[in-house]
Amino acid sequence: xxxxxxxxxxxxxxxxxxxxxxxxxxxxxxxxxxxxxxxxxxxxxxxxxxxxxxxxxxxxxxxxxxxxxxxxxxxxxxxxxxxxxxxxxxxxxxxxxxxxxxxxxxxxxxxxxxxxxxxxxxxxxxxxxxxxxxxxxxxxxxxxxxxxxxxxxxxxxxxxxxxxxxxxxxxxxxxxxxxxxxxxxxxxxxxxxxxxxxxxxxxxxxxxxxxxxxxxxxxxxxxxxxxxxxxxxxxxxxxxxxxxxxxxxxxxxxxxxx
Amino acid sequence: xxxxxxxxxxxxxxxxxxxxxxxxxxxxxxxxxxxxxxxxxxxxxxxxxxxxxxxxxxxxxxxxxxxxxxxxxxxxxxxxxxxxxxxxxxxxxxxxxxxxxxxxxxxxxxxxxxxxxxxxxxxxxxxxxxxxxxxxxxxxxxxxxxxxxxxxxxxxxxxxxxxxxxxxxxxxxxxxxxxxxxxxxxxxxxxxxxxxxxxxxxxxxxxxxxxxxxxxxxxxxxxxxxxxxxxxxxxxxxxxxxxxxxxxxxxxxxxxxxxxxxxxxxxxxxxxxxxxxxxxxxxxxxxxxxxxxxxxxxxxxxxxxxxxxxxxxxxxxxxxxxxxxxxxxxxxxxxxxxxxxxxxxxxxxxxxxxxxxxxxxxxxxxxxxxxxxxx
Numbered sequence: 001x002x003x004x005x006x007x008x009x010x011x012x013x014x015x016x017x018x019x020x021x022x023x024x025x026x027x028x029x030x031x032x033x034x035x036x037x038x039x040x041x042x043x044x045x046x047x048x049x050x051x052x053x054x055x056x057x058x059x060x061x062x063x064x065x066x067x068x069x070x071x072x073x074x075x076x077x078x079x080x081x082x083x084x085x086x087x088x089x090x091x092x093x094x095x096x097x098x099x100x101x102x103x104x105x106x107x108x109x110x111x112x113x114x115x116x117x118x119x120x121x122x123x124x125x126x127x128x129x130x131x132x133x134x135x136x137x138x139x140x141x142x143x144x145x146x147x148x149x150x151x152x153x154x155x156x157x158x159x160x161x162x163x164x165x166x167x168x169x170x171x172x173x174x175x176x177x178x179x180x181x182x183x184x185x186x187x188x189x190x191x192x193x194x195x196x197x198x199x200x201x202x203x204x205x206x207x208x209x210x211x212x213x214x215x216x217x218x219x220x221x222x223x224x225x226x227x228x229x230x231x232x233x234x235x236x237x238x239x240x241x242x243x244x245x246x247x248x249x250x251x252x253x254x255x256x257x258x
Numbered sequence: 259x260x261x262x263x264x265x266x267x268x269x270x271x272x273x274x275x276x277x278x279x280x281x282x283x284x285x286x287x288x289x290x291x292x293x294x295x296x297x298x299x300x301x302x303x304x305x306x307x308x309x310x311x312x313x314x315x316x317x318x319x320x321x322x323x324x325x326x327x328x329x330x331x332x333x334x335x336x337x338x339x340x341x342x343x344x345x346x347x348x349x350x351x352x353x354x355x356x357x358x359x360x361x362x363x364x365x366x367x368x369x370x371x372x373x374x375x376x377x378x379x380x381x382x383x384x385x386x387x388x389x390x391x392x393x394x395x396x397x398x399x400x401x402x403x404x405x406x407x408x409x410x411x412x413x414x415x416x417x418x419x420x421x422x423x424x425x426x427x428x429x430x431x432x433x434x435x436x437x438x439x440x441x442x443x444x445x446x447x448x449x450x451x452x453x454x455x456x457x458x459x460x461x462x463x464x465x466x467x468x469x470x471x472x473x474x475x476x477x478x479x480x481x482x483x484x485x486x487x488x489x490x491x492x493x494x495x496x497x498x499x500x501x502x503x504x505x506x507x508x509x510x511x512x513x514x515x516x517x518x519x520x521x522x523x524x525x526x527x528x529x530x531x532x533x534x535x536x537x538x539x540x541x542x543x544x545x546x547x548x549x550x551x552x553x554x555x556x557x558x559x560x561x562x563x564x565x566x567x568x569x570x571x572x573x574x575x576x577x578x579x580x581x582x583x584x585x586x587x588x589x590x591x592x593x594x595x596x597x598x599x600x601x602x603x604x605x606x607x608x609x610x611x612x613x614x615x616x617x618x619x620x621x622x623x624x625x626x627x628x629x630x631x632x633x
Contacts, residue, residue: 050484071488072483072484073483073487073489076484076485076486077486081484088480088484089478089481090473090474090478091477092473092545093470093473097470097473100470101470101474101485101487104470104471104474104485104487105485105486108467109467110467110468111468111469111495111499114463114465114466114469115460115463115466116459117462121466124467128467164485165485168485168486
């Protein structure tokens with residue numbers, strides 16, 4: 001049984017099919033890439049998978065259960081974590097507080113417990129801080145713990161975002177262009193990092209990326225999308241040599257020079 | 259195909275750290291700065307003693323300031339923490355005051371029972387406001403809450419069995435067991451105790467699961483959802499907690515005024531006072547509990563200073579608007595942030611910092627004295 005599976009997922013924006021009968025499957029522990037030109041529907045697919053958009057029809061199965069009706073926060077609880085194309089984060093909170101917010105789903109104490117400083121709140125705060133301290137060391141963000149995200153370089157905020165979403169302990173990670181806007185050196189480090197995340201946590205990764213070397217390097221399997229339709233599927237080598245993919249994404253001129 | 263070029267393998271252990279930017283200069287990392295906390299407590303104690311030389315008049319002003327600080331705390335939760343601009347706080351206070359009035363005057367309940375009842379009475383109203391306006395933001399939310407506050411003035415606050423009709427309720431000062439809070443000093447101490455307890459509670463909320471969820475929703479709803487936060491529930495909790503705190507403030511307000519009449523919570527007083535409360539918290543500092551306390555003192559002091567003027571109310575409106583805009587534009591952290599900046603200045607450049615503080619104190623106290631002697 002695959003971890004995540006979509007069946008005939010379709011969504012229209014004003015007559016234009018943003019997604020058209022999309023069937024994808026992601027196995028446990030697999031790194032799967034999504035390839036396609038701008039407007040192909042990659043981010044729309046992410047929005048549908050993470051619950052930010054409702055598909056017009058089609059089914060989304062996660063660990064064999066239908067999850068189409070679940071709200072975004074419920075999908076996080078089910079084990080789907082996502083990042084956004086443009087780094088979002090919480091600008092008015094420190095890095096430390098940003099990471100504490102990401103602990104939300106592992107905590108349980110309510111407002112009254114906090115206001116009355118009850119033991120449940122104390123336990124929650126201690127657990128959350130312990131985990132954040134651990135994460136700060138793992139992602140090497142400790143020197144910036146008290147800084148605000150606006151004081152960090154774009155690449156560092158990318159890693160903070162990744163650390164936040166990893167704190168959710170997702171079973172599948174949806175990464176929307178993690179390499180966009182960061183330095184080449186950091187891009188090169190990202191591929192091995194994603195594999196490390198997969199190996200150590202056993203979490204599957206679905207990756208949208210325009211940096212071809214990263215996408216082809218990191219992915220074990222790739223789906224190519226164009227005009228909301230899956231036009232090719234296979235290993236990185238198979239997909240990039242597919243005629244339809246070459247036409248839609250890499251362009252014919254590239255093929256002529258190859 | 260030149261795909262192979264693209265798939266060349268890179269080194270297996272990435273040294274991501276070396277590509278990071280240089281860390282900012284060593285920061286004070288203490289999340290529990292006990293020294294500044296002690297300093298804060300000491301200044302709170304000193305501020306609490308300010309009314310003493312003024313006798314009963316001082317205590318009355320002190321009661322007024324502490325009750326406005328409680329109402330300000332309700333704004334801190336809903337607007338400061340959760341980022342929801344709500345013009346409901348004074349209406350919630352009115353519901354609390356009416357509940358207290360009905361419970362104590364009509365049903366003969368003791369004060370200690372009327373207090374939680376006042377808080378609980380706001381809950382259904384807060385839930386209604388929260389559920390009806392959960393999808394609204396910013397100005398639209400402000401308008402929606404304004405409308406609801408207005409509608410409550412025409413419905414709830416004209417409901418004679420609860421509000422006691424036009425004459426309202428006559429509420430005596432509280433007596434709890436053997437302790438009589440009838441004197442101004444005793445009631446001032448009771449209000450002071452209440453505001454300190456609530457300050458402690460609202461500050462605790464900030465460092466908790468739900469409090470951080472509110473801050474997250476304020477900053478970025480989308481990211482909050484992506485991190486597993488139930489945005490609708492978080493907003494509802496903010497509305498309910500804010501309503502309950504305002505309800506408690508209303509219970510104390512009823513005790514302060516001794517007689518509570520419903521027209522104090524009808525249009526335009528309800529909306530105007532709620533706006534004043536938002537202003538107060540913006541001046542004090544939106545996202546810290548202590549901001550409500552600082553803002554309430556600032557408000558009450560300037561009201562006393564300008565009290566002698568005929569055009570007082572018009573002036574306060576304009577003044578509040580100008581100060582609010584100035585703070586939102588230049589110091590969104592309010593007086594609390596200004597205080598932190600000055601404290602940092604004193605630490606780094608003591609002479610400059612102390613002289614700036616001296617200039618601020620002299621111009622303000624001097625100005626107040628000038629205005630008072632003119633009126």
